[in-house]
Amino acid sequence: GVVEACLLHMLKRRAAGFLRTDKVAALFTKVGKTFAIAGDICKKVQELQQQVEGRKNQPNGQEPLKRQGSTTSKTPVLTPQAIKHIWVRTALIEKVLDKIVQYIVDNCSKYYEKEALLADPVCGPILASLLVGPCALEYTKLKTADHYWTDPSADELVQRHRIHGVHGRQDSPSKRPALGIRKRHSSGSTSEDRFAASAREYVESLHQNSRTHLLYGKNNVLVQPKDDLEAIPGYLSLHQSADSLTLKWTPNQLMNGTLGDSE
Numbered sequence: 001g002v003v004e005a006c007l008l009h010m011l012k013r014r015a016a017g018f019l020r021t022d023k024v025a026a027l028f029t030k031v032g033k034t035f036a037i038a039g040d041i042c043k044k045v046q047e048l049q050q051q052v053e054g055r056k057n058q059p060n061g062q063e064p065l066k067r068q069g070s071t072t073s074k075t076p077v078l079t080p081q082a083i084k085h086i087w088v089r090t091a092l093i094e095k096v097l098d099k100i101v102q103y104i105v106d107n108c109s110k111y112y113e114k115e116a117l118l119a120d121p122v123c124g125p126i127l128a129s130l131l132v133g134p135c136a137l138e139y140t141k142l143k144t145a146d147h148y149w150t151d152p153s154a155d156e157l158v159q160r161h162r163i164h165g166v167h168g169r170q171d172s173p174s175k176r177p178a179l180g181i182r183k184r185h186s187s188g189s190t191s192e193d194r195f196a197a198s199a200r201e202y203v204e205s206l207h208q209n210s211r212t213h214l215l216y217g218k219n220n221v222l223v224q225p226k227d228d229l230e231a232i233p234g235y236l237s238l239h240q241s242a243d244s245l246t247l248k249w250t251p252n253q254l255m256n257g258t259l260g261d262s263e
Helices: 002-008 023-032 036-057 063-069 080-084 086-093 097-106 123-130 145-149 154-167 190-205
Strands: 213-223 232-240 245-251
Touching: 002 023, 002 086, 002 097, 023 036, 023 086, 023 097, 036 086, 036 097, 080 086, 086 097, 097 123, 213 245
Parallel strands: none
Antiparallel strands: 213 232, 232 245
16 A cells, blocks of 8 residues: 555656546556566456456355366455555565566656656655565465454463563573463562563553554553443553454453453
8 A cells, every 4th residue: 555655646647547547557557568577467467357356246156166177266365455456466476566666766757747756866766675675575375354363362472471481580490381380589579570561561562563553542441341240440442454443451460461360
């Protein structure tokens, strides 16, 4: 999405196409007429779009049979987000996005106004250089929708962190300790306070990662699980992902790494 925004910045109307709503497609098609690598991407994108349309029109009962006998059965089912950015995404997976952007930068006067980002003598080449790294990667294990539900629970992550924390201390035993075992010096020891703070920071970091963006967070928010139970203080947070908003609440006991055997 960011790359598309850069490509569309002050794009000439002639290059974007007068009647086309997909300006990125128009740009890639126009570049593909004079740059063979971009031309190959245009062909691959058209094939992917035809497969997507074919799946939409195919009855549910016949689709598995068609896949078994098809030579394109290895093509993954594209998500709406992938279809939205299919041009940049395909060029990225094929490892040629940096070359296409570099060609556009070298010939920016054909496609962009003078004040455009890619027409800038500094910003244009920098963008092309930044894309060299992502284009060198193998995108063989993309995250799918079910990935959101396969992460370990917060309690399990805290237990893993306890093991790591005990191993990292100088007074830890040579053998691997059981889950949750900590050597206590005194109720107010400095080492224990440091461990509690480290565990709390680790759990708090779980609330914001590469898949979600933290919009709001507030501590000591009371939640009453049942009518006959007391309200429990915890950490409330609002997160934004690609297609949804999620509200999370984690008990303070778990945030502090002291959940124990409580229900």
